Amino acid sequence: MSNFVFISPNFPEAYRWFCIRLRENGVNVLGVGDASYDELHPDLKRALTEYYRVDSLENYDQVLRAVGYYTGQYGKIDWVESNNEYWLELDAALRTDFNITTGLKSDEIEKYKSKMRMKAYYRQAGIPCARFAPVTDREAGLVFAREVGYPIIVKPDSGVGAIATWKLKCDADLEAFFQDVPPVPYLMEEYVPGVVTTYDGICNSRGEVLFAASHITRNSIMDMVNEGIPTYYYVDRAVPADVEAAGKAVLRAFGASSRFFHLEFFRLTEEKPGLGKRGDIVALEVNMRPAGGYTPDMLNFSQSVDVYQMWADMVAFDELRHRYDGPKSYCVYAGRRDGKPYVRTLDQLEQQCGAHARLFTRMPDALAGTMGNQVAIACYDTLEEVDRFVQDAFALQTEEE
Secondary structure (H helix, E strand, O other): OOEEEEEOOOOOHHHHHHHHHHHHOOOEEEEEEOOOHHHOOHHHHHHOOEEEEOOOOOOHHHHHHHHHHHHHHHOOOOEEEOOOHHHHHHHHHHHHHOOOOOOOOOOOOHHHHOHHHHHHHHHHHOOOEOOEEEOOOHHHHHHHHHHHOOOEEEEEOOOOOOOOOEEEOOHHHHHHHHHOOOOOOEEEEEOOOEEEEEEEEEEOOOOOEEEEEOEEEOOOHHHHHHHOOOEEEEEOOOOOHHHHHHHHHHHHHHOOOOEEEEEEEEEEOOOEOOOEOOOOEEEEEEEOOOOOOOHHHHHHHHHOOOHHHHHHHHHHHOOOOOOOOOOOOEEEEEEEOOOOOEOOOHHHHHHHHHHHEEEEEEOOHHHHHHHOOEEEEEEEOOHHHHHHHHHHHHOEOOOOO
8 A cells, every 4th residue: 555645635625535536546645734633624534544734834844744754654655745836845845855756856846836947848849938038137128028029928937827927018017017026036928919728637657648638718817817807717628639739748848747737838819920820839837736726626527537536546556447438518617706796696607507507616715816706617518608608607787787
């Protein structure tokens, strides 16, 4: 029986299913987190052999002692994983200190965290990507703006969900940015006109893709965060061939293995010199964890699968032991924001969806800035139905109403 230490198994709450499926596959699942044991979901409690509470997962010494305790109690630890972007460096440090070889160690993690470091691997994969420059000073910023033209994007070198990311449209915007540059490494990128399309899935220890799907975000994630425009995206019924080819090339370039992956690309909405024609694929970001929010559940709804089970099969057996051949559909997410005068309440929207409804709930506050507060997820057979759902989900009352 292999020993698996799951970091923060209670958040997001749906991550309990990773632990449940591991346990069902005969894996010894050991939890480390900062929530009290009483706060854990009953199903998670049953899946965990033991749970070690620390005051803070930010306190590495406490987490180190927890894994050391488990090593003394159960023998060598075979896996450490959180499946959470926020804890990737913690995961890697623990693997390094305990010589765990089933995931990235500290000297490997930077290529997945640094957006600037990613660019070299995109070039190796043969996938075009936006020109960029590290943020240094105002003069260098002006030179870059003259080279690529406005608008330009400024964002943290390490970060997710378009947090602290801005579009600079002119010299005045650039001047304002350099008057208050955040105290972390930043980069500037040329603007890429496109919709975000992803390659999401699971690969085994040889880097072979065991499962893959794709979702599409039409609105700018940056504008969702900064301007509060409607947050919605949908899982495609099938992975487009060019996305699959690009995704597999990127996985090979990065040497990805034994992972859940979430690769982001732009599909150009207009020709962009140096990057491609309208409809071409351009690299955006690489993430070695599941897509955020309720996306794993959306993959299940769309593809009639259980990604928690498939990931647990990869961990326990390095192959899929379960087969799925159910219907495929478009699964759409609408993330509504509290305080807006929507025509329909969340309950009314769910009732209107009828048999198409899949999950209507609240988003945890920690994720609501990007994903919205109110979660509405439904499945449809056509994109026309997806568009109608989005219109109904975000319809606002008029002043007369």
